Amino acid sequence: MTTSTARIRVGVSTCLLGRNVRYDAGHQYDAYLVETLGRFFEFVPVCPEVEMGLSVPRPTLRLVGDVADPRLIFAKSGEDQTERLRAWARTRLDALEALDLCGWVLKSDSPSCGLERVKVHAEGGGGSVRKGRGLFARALVERFPWLPVEEEGRLHDLGIRDNWIERVFAFRRWRDAVAAGLSVSKLVAFHAAHKYQLLSHDPEGYRSLGRLVARAKSVPRAELTEAYGLGFLAALGKRATPGKHANVLHHLAGFVSDALDAADRAELARTVEDYRRGLVPLVVPITLLRHHLRRHPDPWAQAQTYLEPHPRELLLRNHA
Numbered sequence: 001m002t003t004s005t006a007r008i009r010v011g012v013s014t015c016l017l018g019r020n021v022r023y024d025a026g027h028q029y030d031a032y033l034v035e036t037l038g039r040f041f042e043f044v045p046v047c048p049e050v051e052m053g054l055s056v057p058r059p060t061l062r063l064v065g066d067v068a069d070p071r072l073i074f075a076k077s078g079e080d081q082t083e084r085l086r087a088w089a090r091t092r093l094d095a096l097e098a099l100d101l102c103g104w105v106l107k108s109d110s111p112s113c114g115l116e117r118v119k120v121h122a123e124g125g126g127g128s129v130r131k132g133r134g135l136f137a138r139a140l141v142e143r144f145p146w147l148p149v150e151e152e153g154r155l156h157d158l159g160i161r162d163n164w165i166e167r168v169f170a171f172r173r174w175r176d177a178v179a180a181g182l183s184v185s186k187l188v189a190f191h192a193a194h195k196y197q198l199l200s201h202d203p204e205g206y207r208s209l210g211r212l213v214a215r216a217k218s219v220p221r222a223e224l225t226e227a228y229g230l231g232f233l234a235a236l237g238k239r240a241t242p243g244k245h246a247n248v249l250h251h252l253a254g255f256v257s258d259a260l261d262a263a264d265r266a267e268l269a270r271t272v273e274d275y276r277r278g279l280v281p282l283v284v285p286i287t288l289l290r291h292h293l294r295r296h297p298d299p300w301a302q303a304q305t306y307l308e309p310h311p312r313e314l315l316l317r318n319h320a
Contacts, residue, residue, distance in 0.1 A: 006042075007040060007041055007042040008040060008041050008042065008102050008103070008168060008169070008172050009041070009042045009043075009044055009099055009100055009101050009102060010037075010041040010042070010043055010044065010101060010102060010103040010104060010105065010168065011043075011044045011045075011046055011096065011101050011103070011104040011105070011140075012033065012043045012044065012045055012046070012104065012105045013028075013045075013046065013047065013105065013106050013107035013110070013113045013152075014045035014046060014047035014050070015027045015028045015029075015047065015107055016028055016029065016030045016033055016034075016105060016107060016152050017029070017030075017033075017034060017043060017045055018034065019045065019047075020056065021047040021049075021050045021056055022056075022057075023049070023056075023057055023058050023059070023060055023061070024057055025056050025057040028107060028152070030105075030152050032155070033105060033152060033155070036314070037165070037314075039313075040311060040314070041103075041168075044096070044099055044101060046092065046096075046136075048085060048088065048089065048092075048112040048113065048135075048136040049061065049085075049112055051088060051092065052081075052084055052085050052088040053084070053088075054081075059074045059075065059076055059077065060074070060075040060076070061073065061074060061075065061081065061111045061112070062074075062075045062111055062119070062121050063111045063118060063119065063120045063121065063132045063134075063135075064120070064121045064122075064123060065120070065122075065123055067120050067129065067131045067132055070120050070132055070135075072085055072111055072112065072135050082135065085112065085135050085136065086135065086139065089135070089136055089139040089140075090139070093139060093140065093143045093144075097143075097144075100175065101144075101147065102147075102148070102168050102171045102172045102175065103147065103148040103149070103150075103164070103167070103168035103171065104140065104147055104148070104149045104150075105149075105150055105151070105152055105155065106134070106137050106140075106149065106150070106151050106152070107151070107152060108151040108152060108153035108154070109153075110134050110137075111132075111134055111135070112134045112135055112136045112137070113134045113136055113137055114132070114133060114134040114137055114151065115133060115134070115137045115141075115149060115150070115151045115154075116133060116151070117130040117131070117132075118130065118132035118133055118134055119132065120132035137149075145230070146171070146229055146230050146233050147171075148164055148167035148168050148171055148233065148237075150164045158319055159239060161316075162316045163236075163237070163239060163240070165310055165314065165316060166197075166236060166309050166310055166316075167233060167236050167237060169309060169310045170194070170197070170232070170233070170236055170305070170309065171233060173190075173305070174190070174229055174232060174233075177190050178225060178229070182221070182224075182225055184216045184217055187213055187216055187224070187228065188213055188216075191209060191210065191213050191228075192300075193303050193304060193305055194232070194304075194305050194306075195304065195306075196248045196251065196252060196304050196305075196306035197236070197304070197305045197306040197309055198232075198235050198236065199244065199247070199248050199251075200240045200244050200245050200248045200306060201235055201236050201237075201238045201239070201240050201244070202234075202235040202236070202238040203244070205231065205234065205235030205238065206235060208231060208235075209228060209231050209232060209235065212224070212227055212228055212231065213228070242275065242276050242278065243276060245275065245276075245282060246272050246273070246275060246276040248306060249272045249275070249285050249286075249289060250269070250272055252289055252301055252304070252306070252307075253265075253268050253269070253272065253289060253292075255293070255298040255300075255301040256268075256289075256292040256293060256295075256296045256298065256301075259292075259295075259296035260292060260296075264292070267288070268285070268288055268289065268292065271284055271285045271288050272285045281317060281318050281319055282317040283315075283317040283318045286307065286317060289307075290307060293307075
């Protein structure tokens with residue numbers, strides 16, 4: 001399966017790149033984002049508050065009112081900036097749609113960019129709750145519901161980080177497949193290549209997508225593309241577990257088991273179970289399995305995206 005070799009475009013809150021755009025004229029430089037992921041991603045910076053015309057520095061903004069539909073106001077003056085941001089966001093998202101973005105990293109706790117648990121203040125200063133979402137973040141996920149979106153704070157959790165990165169690379173493969181012309185036969189091949197990657201996250205999601213693929217000829221192409229794309233990203237959004245990984249590894253081991261002697265079969269099975277028990281990271285059984293597949297090739301198994309869903313240089317499976 002061919003995948004674009006160009007760096008993947010990912011939207012990002014501008015302050016995370018080290019640019020001084022925050023309300024206090026500071027930034028929130030994220031070293032992992034810039035120095036590690038920046039080798040693979042082309043970042044498209046967006047700062048809603050500056051781009052809508054506010055100054056640097058500027059008065060503090062906050063969300064006020066109904067958690068489900070809060071207003072964005074200046075904390076001291078009470079001046080309402082809600083419609084100003086919404087109008088800007090509509091235009092900006094129109095432009096962003098043409099950039100073929102495959103992911104987004106938002107600044108946590110921001111009244112414009114925060115994805116979850118943003119503080120929403122009661123009218124009249126009667127306290128606050130952490131149940132809100134920034135106004136731009138809300139517009140972004142409503143406009144692009146399939147886009148892998150995370151906050152930089154949550155990316156400090158290794159499991160969340162790995163899952164988000166995996167989804168970004170998978171989304172790039174999906175977009176490349178669609179751009180190349182998604183015939184039914186190509187969709188079947190795409191689904192087959194992602195079988196074990198999907199099973200490591202969401203077995204029922206994989207089966208549901210399989211049922212969709214099975215009736216692909218009777219589904220209008222645009223409807224089929226949207227339904228498969230949304231289901232594909234939703235399935236990969238489920239957290240993989242050691243148990244699901246181990247089950248997948250045992251299935252893949254079946255492609256080489258007949259060619260191995262008893263000692264090699266026992267070593268491979270033992271290594272998978274060591275991973276399941278948390279004694280070794282995921283990279284250990286994956287490396288051993290890839291070794292046996294090189295010695296005893298099976299084109300179908302070797303084409304599985306599960307074996308290399310993202311660049312090995314990221315070392316994501318060295319701690320899983």
